[in-house]
Amino acid sequence: KVVRRYEHDQRSFTQGLEFDGEDTMLEGTGLYGKSLLRRLRYKDSKVLQETALDEDLFGEGITVYQDFIVQLTWKENVALVYDKNSLERKGSFTYPYEGWGAVTMGDSLITTDGTNVLSDLASTGVAVRIAIRLNELENVEGELWANLWPTETIIRIDPKSGRILGWVDLRGLRRECEKIAGPMKQLDVLNGIAFHKGSQGRKLIVTGKWWPRSFEI
Secondary structure, eight states: OOOEEEEOOTTOOEEEEEEOSSSEEEEEEOSTTTOEEEEEETTTTEEEEEEEOOTTOOEEEEEEETTEEEEEESSSOEEEEEETTTOOEEEEEEOSSOOOOEEEETTEEEEEOSSSEEEETTTTEEEEEOSSOEEEEEEETTEEEEEETTTTEEEEEOTTTOOEEEEEEOTTHHHHHHHHHOTTSOOOOEEEEEEEEETTEEEEEEEETTOSEEEEO
16 A cells, blocks of 8 residues: 655666665665665655765665665676765675665675575575576565565565565556656666664655655555
8 A cells, every 4th residue: 555655766777775764764776877775765766975986887776784874786796885964985795696676684794696595605505496587675563575576566575484475566566667658768667765764763765766656655
């Protein structure tokens, strides 16, 4: 059920979305020469801080891990590490596959690579395999929620066993965004899940690549 609708910067090729407190979010975007890491006010998409990636890097999923933000890249096999507060880049590390989605679960840094494998970069091991292709990830009260690429569906996964616990059918949201954007604007897939449990209650926000809206569901 859609609870509220918010403005979303349609220039954002959204790859990763994560709450950063009650009113702000972190967003990682993709495309060569246009990839960014942003801190923004989620209700109106106002950018508060922004860091551009090098032009030869295609930004992918993001997650807050300990005191840092980790941002994957698509085919460059490198993860960028930023200071959580300043968004200043502090370093990087490599991994041997494509980068898609990322999420922190305890001490684990779980990532996807566009296949059915969930990998734990914190231990350089395979966390679990499931039978479908996954993109962006979010930790929702201990469950792993993932965009099922290239559909308008989110799946709920048991992170220990890989068992699918349920499906979130979001068909219709892209169509709504297409009507707002108009026929000359290109929209891409549903991608971006952000969950927060704070003093204002539980919030779950979703959006997509080049979408003009985000949705609280």
